[in-house]
Amino acid sequence: MAPFKLVVIVGSNRKASINRKLAGALAKLGEGAFTASFASIDDLPMYNQDLEVGAWPETATRLKDAIAAADAVLVVTPEHNRSIPAVLKNAIDWASRPPGKGVWGGKPAAIIGTSPGGVGTACAQQHLRDILGNQGALVMGGQMFITWKEGLVDEAGVVTVEATRDFLRTFMERFAALVGKLTG
Numbered sequence: 001m002a003p004f005k006l007v008v009i010v011g012s013n014r015k016a017s018i019n020r021k022l023a024g025a026l027a028k029l030g031e032g033a034f035t036a037s038f039a040s041i042d043d044l045p046m047y048n049q050d051l052e053v054g055a056w057p058e059t060a061t062r063l064k065d066a067i068a069a070a071d072a073v074l075v076v077t078p079e080h081n082r083s084i085p086a087v088l089k090n091a092i093d094w095a096s097r098p099p100g101k102g103v104w105g106g107k108p109a110a111i112i113g114t115s116p117g118g119v120g121t122a123c124a125q126q127h128l129r130d131i132l133g134n135q136g137a138l139v140m141g142g143q144m145f146i147t148w149k150e151g152l153v154d155e156a157g158v159v160t161v162e163a164t165r166d167f168l169r170t171f172m173e174r175f176a177a178l179v180g181k182l183t184g
Contacts, residue, residue: 001157004036004179010122011077011088011113013042018148022114023076029169033176036074039066041091052098059087060094064103067095072108072179073137078115079124084131096135105136108182110175114146121145140178144171 008027027036035058046058051057067073077088096102111128113121125143132139146152146168151160159165 001180003031003033003035004176004183005069006036006072006073006074007035007066008031008038008074008076009041009088009091011041011075011085013085013130013180015085017078018114019076019078020113021145021153022112022148023074023158025153025159026074026112026168026172028075028157029159029165030172030176033172034072035069037066039063041087041093044087044090044094047090047093047097049097055142057094060097063091064095067103067107070107071183072110072175075109075111075128075132077111077113077121077124077128079113079121082123083127084124088128088146089131092131092135102135104132106182107137108140108179109137110140110171110178112144112146112171114148114152116148119145120147138143138182140175 008023010017010023012019013142030097045051045057077084096104109132111125115121122143122145129139154160159168
């Protein structure tokens with residue numbers, strides 16, 4: 001069977017984001033089951049219903065097309081103020097519009113995040129699960145907390161701690177199995 005098409009959305013617009021580094025490592029770990037592409041969300045205008053009238057923003061079309069073309073979505077996000085970052089919520093809003101033409105419905109999704117704290121993305125993951133579920137995405141159960149330590153992912157995008165690498169590989173295998181069941 002051909003690999004599933006996976007679109008990865010990083011919930012941070014920071015260039016040196018630790019979640020971006022984790023996302024790259026996850027894409028590598030899932031290479032046998034997924035062909036990953038990364039959707040850019042940092043150049044989207046702030047969602048405003050007035051922008052739905054007339055020319056739809058090209059960046060919003062690009063995001064919606066990337067999600068629509070994918071078999072599944074992986075969201076790797078930090079936590080901001082005990083919730084999801086504004087840039088991520090903005091992307092979700094654009095991809096859900098206009099009413100009845102959103103791209104989340106029936107889309108398998110998995111959520112993960114990392115922070116220097118033990119469960120630093122717990123609230124963000126729960127809020128994101130609620131938001132995506134409300135949009136009709138089929139969100140894989142369970143929360144995944146990865147404690148970030150400097151050097152966890154090397155320059156080549158490889159997870160350097162064997163136990164963490166195995167844990168993340170199992171996460172990606174579980175997600176691939178779910179996507180297979182939901183799309184097969």
